[in-house]
Amino acid sequence: MGKRRNIFPLAGRYVLLALFFVFTVFPFLWLLLTSLKGSRELYEFPVRYLPREATLSNYREVIQMGDFGRYICNSLTVALAGACLVVLIAGMSSYILSRMEFKSKPAVFMIFMMTQMLPSAVGFAPLYILMTRLGMVDRLSTVILILAGGQIPFGTILLIGFMKGIPKALEESALLDGCGRVKTFFLIVMPLAKAGLFSVFIFVFLACWNDVYTSVLYINANARKTLTVAIYSMIGKYDINWGNVAAGTLIAMAPAILLFSFMKEIFVENIAGAVKE
Amino acid sequence: MHNKKIKLSKKARDRWFIALFLLPGLFMILVMLYYPAVDGVVMAFQDVKAYNIFSREFNGLENFRRLFSNITYLGTWKNTLVWVVGCVALEFVLGFGIALLLQKPFRGKKFYECVVFMPWALSGFMVGIMWKWMFNGSNGVINDILIRLGIVEQQVGFLSNPDYALGSVMVAKVWTGMAFFAIITMAALKTIPQEMYEAAAIDGAGPLTKFFYITLPSIRVILLLMVLMRAVQTMNAPDLIFGMTQGGPAGSSHIASSYIMTEVIKGNDYGMVSAAGVVLWLVTLVFTGIYLACTNTLKGGDE
Numbered sequence: 001m002g003k004r005r006n007i008f009p010l011a012g013r014y015v016l017l018a019l020f021f022v023f024t025v026f027p028f029l030w031l032l033l034t035s036l037k038g039s040r041e042l043y044e045f046p047v048r049y050l051p052r053e054a055t056l057s058n059y060r061e062v063i064q065m066g067d068f069g070r071y072i073c074n075s076l077t078v079a080l081a082g083a084c085l086v087v088l089i090a091g092m093s094s095y096i097l098s099r100m101e102f103k104s105k106p107a108v109f110m111i112f113m114m115t116q117m118l119p120s121a122v123g124f125a126p127l128y129i130l131m132t133r134l135g136m137v138d139r140l141s142t143v144i145l146i147l148a149g150g151q152i153p154f155g156t157i158l159l160i161g162f163m164k165g166i167p168k169a170l171e172e173s174a175l176l177d178g179c180g181r182v183k184t185f186f187l188i189v190m191p192l193a194k195a196g197l198f199s200v201f202i203f204v205f206l207a208c209w210n211d212v213y214t215s216v217l218y219i220n221a222n223a224r225k226t227l228t229v230a231i232y233s234m235i236g237k238y239d240i241n242w243g244n245v246a247a248g249t250l251i252a253m254a255p256a257i258l259l260f261s262f263m264k265e266i267f268v269e270n271i272a273g274a275v276k277e
Numbered sequence: 278m279h280n281k282k283i284k285l286s287k288k289a290r291d292r293w294f295i296a297l298f299l300l301p302g303l304f305m306i307l308v309m310l311y312y313p314a315v316d317g318v319v320m321a322f323q324d325v326k327a328y329n330i331f332s333r334e335f336n337g338l339e340n341f342r343r344l345f346s347n348i349t350y351l352g353t354w355k356n357t358l359v360w361v362v363g364c365v366a367l368e369f370v371l372g373f374g375i376a377l378l379l380q381k382p383f384r385g386k387k388f389y390e391c392v393v394f395m396p397w398a399l400s401g402f403m404v405g406i407m408w409k410w411m412f413n414g415s416n417g418v419i420n421d422i423l424i425r426l427g428i429v430e431q432q433v434g435f436l437s438n439p440d441y442a443l444g445s446v447m448v449a450k451v452w453t454g455m456a457f458f459a460i461i462t463m464a465a466l467k468t469i470p471q472e473m474y475e476a477a478a479i480d481g482a483g484p485l486t487k488f489f490y491i492t493l494p495s496i497r498v499i500l501l502l503m504v505l506m507r508a509v510q511t512m513n514a515p516d517l518i519f520g521m522t523q524g525g526p527a528g529s530s531h532i533a534s535s536y537i538m539t540e541v542i543k544g545n546d547y548g549m550v551s552a553a554g555v556v557l558w559l560v561t562l563v564f565t566g567i568y569l570a571c572t573n574t575l576k577g578g579d580e
Binding site: 017088125128146217256268 | 298302303307313325392399407408410411416418424432457499520547551555562565
């Protein structure tokens with residue numbers, strides 16, 4: 001390692017590292033400071049960097065405003081249900097596609113792969129019209145189904161790799177012992193694939209939690225708003241209360257920040273995976 | 278019941294098992310992804326208005342004709358070009374720089390990576406809101422910093438001035454996207470065999486020579502492919518713009534995909550929006566095609 005070429009002299013390297021660090025951290029810090037400021041200090045110019053007296057009043061206001069607890073619950077419901085659904089369905093289809101041989105396999109495989117080529121922007125209006133006709137607009141379950149549907153191909157393709165890595169011997173002995181296919185899958189295969197299932201769960205959870213398009217399009221009723229939709233209506237007002245918005249945004253970002261802090265490797269591997277192909 | 282089950286041959290049982298396990302996935306994909314895409318392409322040639330979704334009549338190329346005489350829409354393509362080229366180029370340069378800086382171990386490197394790569398995991402919408410406040414034209418912190426540094430004399434309306442809005446949105450996008458290229462470059466650098474550097478060192482090559490004769494040539498193919506892939510992603514990433522400016526003022530920060538997104542949410546002319554979606558799809562397909570062609574020829578030729 002020590003022999004690696006070094007085109008940045010030492011001091012310059014640390015200065016650049018520090019610059020990137022400040023560039024990344026500052027927006028987070030600024031959001032946090034904003035959320036702690038009282039309404040008068042918020043709009044002072046020249047800007048006061050540290051609040052004279054930090055207050056949690058923005059958090060209190062946001063939580064009391066509307067149904068904030070409900071919004072958080074709704075967001076969690078969507079993210080958890082979406083992730084579970086994708087893990088289960090993608091787990092099943094990836095198992096079939098990696099283990100079983102059947103005539104239409106290439107065609108099924110193509111159906112999964114070709115989703116990457118589909119126009120995401122074309123489908124929104126037709127899907128909305130379909131859901132209107134079915135009377136499924138303004139329901140959390142609709143948002144969950146749409147988001148899960150969008151993530152199933154990704155989950156399946158990612159899991160095929162994991163499923164191929166599982167030794168066949170265990171399943172085969174279970175099958176010989178008279179354990180049915182379905183039972184074998186849930187009792188033997190799924191536990192063995194847990195590393196892959198876990199990554200898929202985390203990615204889909206975040207994708208659903210971070211979704212704007214589907215939830216803003218489909219949700220109207222206050223009782224069914226997710227955090228994103230609630231914040232969307234906060235910034236839609238003419239007179240935005242930035243202290244409240246900052247507090248709400250930080251709360252909405254918290255899961256992503258926590259997941260990334262504890263599971264950075266999963267994310268890095270997922271991105272870096274493209275290099276190996 | 279039990280007897281009947283046993284009578285089924287192993288092959289037949291396997292077939293049932295395959296169908297049972299594939300159907301949920303196939304059903305979801307066909308309903309949520311294929312059906313809307315196909316119907317959307319049809320709708321692009323129909324007159325479909327949000328106030329009466331049950332009436333659909335074919336109107337030929339009328340949607341496309343009106344789309345291409347819409348000045349705001351045409352402007353979104355100019356913006357898309359600036360947005361894709363600008364964001365990808367800056368993300369690439371900054372991410373590449375970070376990756377090189379992270380080649381040597383230092384104390385707290387794990388923590389540093391965790392912080393600097395963090396924006397990648399965030400929702401584009403939330404990031405947009407975060408930067409919307411920083412770029413605020415009357416009491417935003419960026420204005421404050423620029424005034425304190427003496428770069429500008431008084432507040433700049435970054436998001437209210439059509440000349441600056443797109444640039445401001447791009448800064449926020451680069452903030453989230455540079456982690457992508459940093460991670461990609463770090464992974465690519467790991468694939469270069471150390472012996473090449475050792476051999477070069479014996480031959481007396483300096484750091485710059487090694488960089489230009491070993492590092493760059495070894496990873497340039499993979500980086501080129503990643504740039505293409507990222508261009509496709511960036512073209513189809515409207516969330517951040519939606520959170521930050523919603524395309525305003527006067528459509529000056531709209532890219533094609535964010536224009537479609539806001540129009541669908543507003544819900545006026547579904548036919549025209551679908552036509553806009555078809556155009557975006559064709560452009561995306563061209564880029565994807567180039568990416569795939571490059572993957573085949575470059576990878577085949579290099580290795």
